[in-house]
Each structure stands twice: as C-alpha cells, then as structure tokens.
Amino acid sequence: KIADFKGQTALMIVADAGDAELSALLAPISDVDAQDYLGRTALHAAVAGRSPECVAMVLERNPDVARVTEGGKNSALHTAVQFAAPGCARLILEEFPGLALMRNTMGQTPLTMARAIVSDLPSWRKAMSREGRIAGSDEDVAALMVLLISP
DSSP states (O other): OBBBSSSOOOHHHHHHTTTTTHHHHHHHGGGTTTTOTTOOOHHHHHHHOOOHHHHHHHHHTOOOOTTTOTTTTOHHHHHHHHHHHHHHHHHHHHHHHGGGOOOOOTTHHHHHHHHHHHHHHHHHHHHHHTTOOOOOOOHHHHHHHOOOHHO
C-alpha cells in the first residue's frame, strides 16, 4: 500500500508492465482505488499494460470504476480505447456496462473517442509511439469498435 513519489503503487507498476504473476500476488494486499499523480488507478494501469489477465485480477478486487484521470477525466474504459485493448475493454464492459456512457472532459464517450482515433490512425499511432506505448493493431481497433457498437 506504499506509493512512490508519483503516487504509483507496486500493483500499478507491475500491472502496467502486464505482469500477471506479480499482479496476482499484489492485488489482494493493495489499495486498488489508489490514484497516482495523474489520477490513474491500478485498473487504468492494467489496461495500459494491455493485459486482460491483470485487468481481471484488479476487477476481482471490486475497484471504484468511477475514478477517472485528472486532466482528461478518462475512465478505465476510455483508457482501453486509448490503448486499443479490446480484451481489457470486454472485461470492463461485462462488469460495468454503464461506463460505455461516461463522458470525459472532451465530452467523449468511449465510442466517440474510438471513432476519433479511427478517423486519424496515423496520428494516434505516432502519439502512442512518442509516449513509448504499444498501439493496438488494426484488428484490435476493429474489434474494439465492434465491441463498443454492439448493445
């Protein structure tokens, strides 16, 4: 339950790295609702790590999914869209379908955010690369769109 100078807990760090083994050890003894300096929780971190296994472990701890990032007010589902992580988005939507209607600071639901990404995939990929992040494949983006459009 100790955080570093940025407010990141050990669970956030290993979940962001997609380390399911360490996440399994840390999730039961961690505060899954702790937020770092940007407002990200362990669920946001697991999604950013593009790890459905880590997302499932955090979801088992019954996180407060109403917690959003500081500036953008992005939910964990918005983060799944940002990282084009359909496996993570599916798990979140199964337990919290209402997040599909949540709007961020720009007034975007996860679906409208996904449409904005699709409208300019090269810029999105470049932005993700600048942040040292892996952008989802075209197939991931397509699967995410289907997931968000389906009732």
